Amino acid sequence: MKSVQCVRYGTPDVLRLVDAAKPTPKDNELLIRVHATAVTPSDVAFRSGDPFVFRLFTGLLRPKYFPGTELAGVVEAVGPAVNSFKPGDAVLGATGTDFGAYAEYKCLAEDGLVAHKPANMTFGDAVHLTDGGLxxxxxxxxxxxxxxxxxxxxxxxxxxxxxxxxxxxxxxxxxxxxxxxxxxxxxxxxxxxxxxxxxxxxxxxxxxxxxxxxxxxxxxxxxxxxxxxxxxxxxxxxxxxxxxxxxxxxxxxxxxxxxxxxxxxxKQRRENLLFLTELYAVGTIPQ
Structure with a gap:
């Protein structure tokens, strides 16, 4: 699959499109084909290494991570212990400091920061909910x-x-x-x-x-x-x-x-994401 890698700290030209192994979901994970992601202020800070405190999560001198934290897409496969999601489900979620959302595929744990995408929400809107809304x-x-x-x-x-x-x-x-x-x-x-x-x-x-x-x-x-x-x-x-x-x-x-x-x-909690998707589904936060 294609993925984005950060080869050093700096301006956007430090990002490279590379070939990476397609992940395999663990027993409690769902494999998501990513349809949308976002560039958030935190993503910019992680990529630039500024403020310096962000490097505690990605490497002090050189970045050791694949960037991206917000994603929305469709479940392609699930592990045998997954009960709440199935292949074909449209979902939204965030990876936290596991990163890796700038890729064609990403695995998330069923009990992690992932939820079903409301039918009235586009994939593009979904990645703003996990960032701005949460x-x-x-x-x-x-x-x-x-x-x-x-x-x-x-x-x-x-x-x-x-x-x-x-x-x-x-x-x-x-x-x-x-x-x-x-x-x-x-x-x-x-x-x-x-x-x-x-x-x-x-x-x-x-x-x-x-x-x-x-x-x-x-x-x-x-x-x-x-x-x-x-x-x-x-x-x-x-x-x-x-x-x-x-x-x-x-x-x-x-x-x-x-x-x-x-x-x-x-430190986001899944119940916060579920709360927001419910508000979106009924039109309380339609942005």
Whole structure:
């Protein structure tokens, strides 16, 4: 089969299309023929080796992995112990630090991060759900503990993570402000944002408004910059790891405003994926 290999850390030209052995499913695994995958911010960080902490999972000096974490496709074969899936099933899933989604075939464990694809979902949409949807869910539900009536500002509201954050925030009853570029304002409005700010025309940290939660889905605005736009007891969250955010998290342990980062991709639970596919199937998160 064809697969993508990362031969060294750097720009996209370090990726090579190579021949690799087609995997054979273990007793508890399903073999998936991959129809779609995605290039996520985490994939870019793993490929570039920057931030350096990402190399702990792929090799300190040279990468020792085949890239890709998100996939959607059709089950081609299953191991003898698999009960929930059969050949021909359309599925979506994620590999975590096992990587290898940039390939024609990939095996996933039945009890791993894999689920049946809703009939109303394309393969392309499916790989955004496993990235943007799962990431947003953990931040909003588990870390922000978002409640009805609370106000949340989502920076990067038109991206994969941000767009799902808008929809999930509305699902939880929050008042949502989305920050994006002017050309994407209509999209962000269409998925439920109560207010949209064009970052080229207005600085949300200086307009005098405050929020219960600020979710920086693109890692462009630091806690220090956003702190003045948080209400007392407010929470700032970011998807991008850095030494600075780790220090900010420690400092805010004693204040009334908190900074939060979570490596959501390393500890996702299958029940979260099942929850999101159910919401998608009934049209609650149609993006």
């Amino acid at each position: 990431t947003s869910l953990v931040f909003l539900r588990d870390h922000a503990r978002l409640q009805p009536g609370q106000s949340i500002l989502i920076n990067g509201a038109s991206g994969s993570v941000g767009a799902y954050a808008v929809q999930l925030a509305k699902y939880y009853g929050a008042v949502v402000t989305g920050v994006c570029s002017g050309p994407n304002a209509r999209l962000v409005e269409s998925i439920g944002a109560d207010q949209v700010i064009d970052y080229a025309r207005q600085d949300f940290t200086r307009n005098g408004k405050t929020y219960d939660v600020i979710f920086d889905a693109v890692g462009k605005s630091s806690f220090a910059r956003c702190a003045g736009a948080l209400k007392p007891g407010g929470i700032y969250m970011t998807t991008v790891p850095s030494l600075n955010i780790i220090l900010q998290m420690a400092r805010t342990l004693v204040g009334d405003k908190k900074a939060v980062f979570a490596a959501t991709g390393l």
